[in-house]
Amino acid sequence: xxxxxxxxxxxxxxxxxxxxxxxxxxxxxxxxxxxxxxxxxxxxxxxxxxxxxxxxxxxxxxxxxxxxxxxxxxxxxxxxxxxxxxxxxxxxxxxxxxxxxxxxxxxxxxxxxxxxxxxxxxxxxxxxxxxxxxxxxxxxxxxxxxxxxxxxxxxxxxxxxxxxxxxxxxxxxxxxxxxxxxxxxxxxxxxxxxxxxxxxxxxxxxxxxxxxxxxxxxxxxxxxxxxxxxxxxxxxxxxxxxxxxxxxxxxxxxxxxxxxxxxxxxxxxxxxxxxxxxxxxxxxxxxxxxxxxxxxxxxx
Amino acid sequence: xxxxxxxxxxxxxxxxxxxxxxxxxxxxxxxxxxxxxxxxxxxxxxxxxxxxxxxxxxxxxxxxxxxxxxxxxxxxxxxxxxxxxxxxxxxxxxxxxxxxxxxxxxxxxxxxxxxxxxxxxxxxxxxxxxxxxxxxxxxxxxxxxxxxxxxxxxxxxxxxxxxxxxxxxxxxxxxxxxxxxxxxxxxxxxxxxxxxxxxxxxxxxxxxxxxxxxxxxxxxxxxxxxxxxxxxxxxxxxxxxxxxxxxxxxxxxxxxxxxxxxxxxxxxxxxxxxxxxxxxxxxxxxxxxxxxxxxxxxxx
DNA sequence: AGCTATCCATGAGTTTTAATCAACTATTGC
DNA sequence: GCAATAGTTGATTAAAACTCATGGATAGCT
Numbered sequence: 001x002x003x004x005x006x007x008x009x010x011x012x013x014x015x016x017x018x019x020x021x022x023x024x025x026x027x028x029x030x031x032x033x034x035x036x037x038x039x040x041x042x043x044x045x046x047x048x049x050x051x052x053x054x055x056x057x058x059x060x061x062x063x064x065x066x067x068x069x070x071x072x073x074x075x076x077x078x079x080x081x082x083x084x085x086x087x088x089x090x091x092x093x094x095x096x097x098x099x100x101x102x103x104x105x106x107x108x109x110x111x112x113x114x115x116x117x118x119x120x121x122x123x124x125x126x127x128x129x130x131x132x133x134x135x136x137x138x139x140x141x142x143x144x145x146x147x148x149x150x151x152x153x154x155x156x157x158x159x160x161x162x163x164x165x166x167x168x169x170x171x172x173x174x175x176x177x178x179x180x181x182x183x184x185x186x187x188x189x190x191x192x193x194x195x196x197x198x199x200x201x202x203x204x205x206x207x208x209x210x211x212x213x214x215x216x217x218x219x220x221x222x223x224x225x226x227x228x229x230x231x232x233x234x235x236x237x238x239x240x241x242x243x244x245x246x247x248x249x250x251x252x253x254x255x256x257x258x259x260x261x262x263x264x265x266x267x268x269x270x271x272x273x274x275x276x277x278x279x280x281x282x283x284x285x286x287x288x289x290x291x292x293x294x295x296x297x298x299x300x
Numbered sequence: 301x302x303x304x305x306x307x308x309x310x311x312x313x314x315x316x317x318x319x320x321x322x323x324x325x326x327x328x329x330x331x332x333x334x335x336x337x338x339x340x341x342x343x344x345x346x347x348x349x350x351x352x353x354x355x356x357x358x359x360x361x362x363x364x365x366x367x368x369x370x371x372x373x374x375x376x377x378x379x380x381x382x383x384x385x386x387x388x389x390x391x392x393x394x395x396x397x398x399x400x401x402x403x404x405x406x407x408x409x410x411x412x413x414x415x416x417x418x419x420x421x422x423x424x425x426x427x428x429x430x431x432x433x434x435x436x437x438x439x440x441x442x443x444x445x446x447x448x449x450x451x452x453x454x455x456x457x458x459x460x461x462x463x464x465x466x467x468x469x470x471x472x473x474x475x476x477x478x479x480x481x482x483x484x485x486x487x488x489x490x491x492x493x494x495x496x497x498x499x500x501x502x503x504x505x506x507x508x509x510x511x512x513x514x515x516x517x518x519x520x521x522x523x524x525x526x527x528x529x530x531x532x533x534x535x536x537x538x539x540x541x542x543x544x545x546x547x548x549x550x551x552x553x554x555x556x557x558x559x560x561x562x563x564x565x566x567x568x569x570x571x572x573x574x575x576x577x578x579x580x581x582x583x584x585x586x587x588x589x590x591x592x593x594x595x596x597x598x599x600x
Numbered sequence: 601a602g603c604t605a606t607c608c609a610t611g612a613g614t615t616t617t618a619a620t621c622a623a624c625t626a627t628t629g630c
Numbered sequence: 631g632c633a634a635t636a637g638t639t640g641a642t643t644a645a646a647a648c649t650c651a652t653g654g655a656t657a658g659c660t
Contacts, residue, residue: 035649038610057655065387080372090365323636332620339618358628
C-alpha cells in the first residue's frame with residue numbers, strides 16, 4: 001500500500017464542485033469560502049499535473065481527466081457518507097442504559113422519566129436497577145446515577161450533580177409529638193434504618209449534638225430494613241422516624257405525607273453520574289445536564 | 301447534502317489502523333508518527349461519541365461500532381485509491397506532444413530523440429512540426445519548442461533555454477576564399493537567406509561593422525529559400541554563404557561539412573519551451589530540464 | 601454599448617489543524 | 631523482575647487551510 005493519495009480535503013472539494021457544477025455551490029455546501037475551494041482545486045491540478053476543470057464562460061466544466069476522476073470519486077464519497085451516516089444512526093439508535101439504585105429510581109427518577117424521554121428522545125434512555133455498592137463496570141451500562149462518597153473511581157468520568165443531604169422524617173401524625181426546636185425529642189419515637197447506610201443515624205446525631213448512647217437505645221427500639229424503599233414506606237405508615245436522603249423524600253414532604261421537623265444536614269456523599277470509559281461521553285454529558293436541571297427544580 | 305462528514309484525515313487514519321490492526325503499522329503506512337495516528341483516532345471517537353477501538357492487551361481491536369464503520373470505509377477508500385490511481389495512469393499514459401519548427405526538428409531534435417525517449421520514457425514524447433510564426437494554442441499540443449523574440453506570450457508559461465546565436469556558414473571549399481580576420485571578405489561570395497528571417501543578414505552586417513549597401517548587392521547576387529532546412533543544404537552544397545542559428549549547424553561545424561569563419565553573434569531571440577496553460581506543467585518542466593542538459597552538451 | 605451582477609483566481613495575512621518530540625502507562629515474554 | 635513492545639498524552643512547532651479583499655472575465659439587462 002504505497003499508494004500516495006492526494007490530500008483528501010482537495011478530493012472532497014473536487015467531488016463537491018464536480019457534483020454541483022460550481023465552485024461557489026461547493027463552497028456553500030462545505031461551509032467555506034469559494035476562495036478556499038478554488039485553492040484546493042488548484043492543488044489537485046498540480047498533484048495530477050493536469051487540469052481537471054476547464055473555464056467555460058464564467059463557470060467551469062470538467063475536463064476529460066476530470067470526468068475520469070469524478071466517475072470513481074462520486075461513488076467513493078457516496079460510500080464514505082453512507083458509512084458514516086450508518087454508524088451515526090447505529091450509535092444514536094442504541095439505547096442509553098442508565099443504572100441507578102432502586103430507591104432513587106422509584107422515588108425520584110421514575111416520576112420524571114417521561115419528561116426525560118421528552119427532553120432527550122434521541123438518547124433513548126433505558127433505566128436498570130443496580131443496587132451494588134460499587135457499581136462495577138458491567139457491560140451494557142452507559143452511565144450510573146448514585147450517591148457515592150469520595151474517593152471516586154479512577155476509571156471513567158464522574159460528574160458531580162449535588163451534595164447529598166439527609167434528614168429525619170416521620171409521618172405527619174407521628175411528627176406532631178416532636179418539638180422542632182428540640183432535636184432530642186427525636187428519641188420519643190422509634191428509629192428506622194437500613195443496613196446499607198449504617199453511618200446515617202450516627203452522622204445525624206453528631207450534627208444535631210445528640211447523645212450517642214440515647215441514639216443506640218432508640219435504634220434498638222426501632223427496626224432495620226433491607227432497602228431504603230421499604231424504610232420510607234414504613235415511615236409513611238407511621239412506624240417511626242426514618243433517616244433518608246432528602247432528595248428521595250422531597251415529593252413526600254411537599255405532599256405532606258412526611259414531615260422533616262429538624263431540617264436536613266449535608267453528608268460527604270454526592271449524587272454523581274458516573275460515565276465508564278468506553279461509553280458515550282457526549283450523550284452522558286447531555287444527560288448530566290438534564291439531570292442537573294431536574295434536580296434544581298426538585299429542590300427549589 | 302447536509303451530511304457533516306468527520307475530518308477525512310481521521311477517517312483515513314482509522315481505515316489504515318483497522319486494516320492493519322495496529323496504530324504503529326498505520327502510522328508507518330501513512331508516514332507519520334504513531335502519536336499522530338493515535339490523536340486522529342481519538343478525534344473520531346469523539347466525533348461519533350463512541351469508542352471505535354477497544355484495548356486488547358498491548359494492542360487494539362475494533363469495537364462493534366468500529367467494525368460497522370470499517371465495513372463500509374474499507375471499500376470507500378479502496379475506491380478512492382483506485383480512482384486516483386486510474387487517473388494517474390491515464391495522465392501518465394497520455395503522449396506528450398511537442399511541437400517544433402521543421403528545421404529545428406530535423407537538424408537538432410530528431411538526432412537526439414532516441415536519447416530523449418530513453419531519458420524520459422514515461423513522458424511518451426511525440427513530436428509534430430509546427431512552422432507557424434505564432435504557435436497558436438492548438439488542441440493537443442503539450443509544449444512548443446522554438447526560437448521566439450520578446451515579448452513572450454502572456455498565456456501559459458515560457459521557459460527560456462538558451463540565447464539564440466546566428467552565424468554565417470559556408471562549405472569548406474568556399475570558406476577557403478574568406479579571411480577570418482576580415483569580415484568583409486564575406487562579400488566575395490553569394491549570400492543565401494530565408495524569407496522567414498529577413499532581419500538576419502542586416503543584424504549580422506551591423507554586428508560586424510559591414511557596409512549595408514554592399515550587403516544588399518551581395519544579397520541580390522544570392523538566393524532566397526522557403527525554409528531554413530533548404531538554406532542549409534544549399535550552403536553545404538557550396539552555393540554560397542548562409543546565415544543560420546548556430547545550434548542548427550553545430551553538428552555540421554563539428555563534422556567539417558560547414559565552416560563559420562567569423563564566429564557567431566547573439567540575437568534578441570531565445571530558444572524557449574512554451575507550455576500552454578491547460579497542459580501538464582510538471583511534465584513540461586521535466587522536458588525543459590532535459591532539453592537544457594542536451595543543449596549544454598551540444599554547445600560544449 | 602455600457603452597466604451591473606455573477607463567478608472564479610489570487611496575494612497577503614491569520615487561524616486552525618496536524619505533526620513531532622519526549623515522557624509515561626500498561627502489557628507481554630523472557 | 632527486567633527489557634521490549636504498543637499506545638496515550640502534554641507541550642511545542644510546522645504546515646495546511648481558511649478568510650478577506652481585490653481583480654479579471656463573462657453574461658445578462660436596460
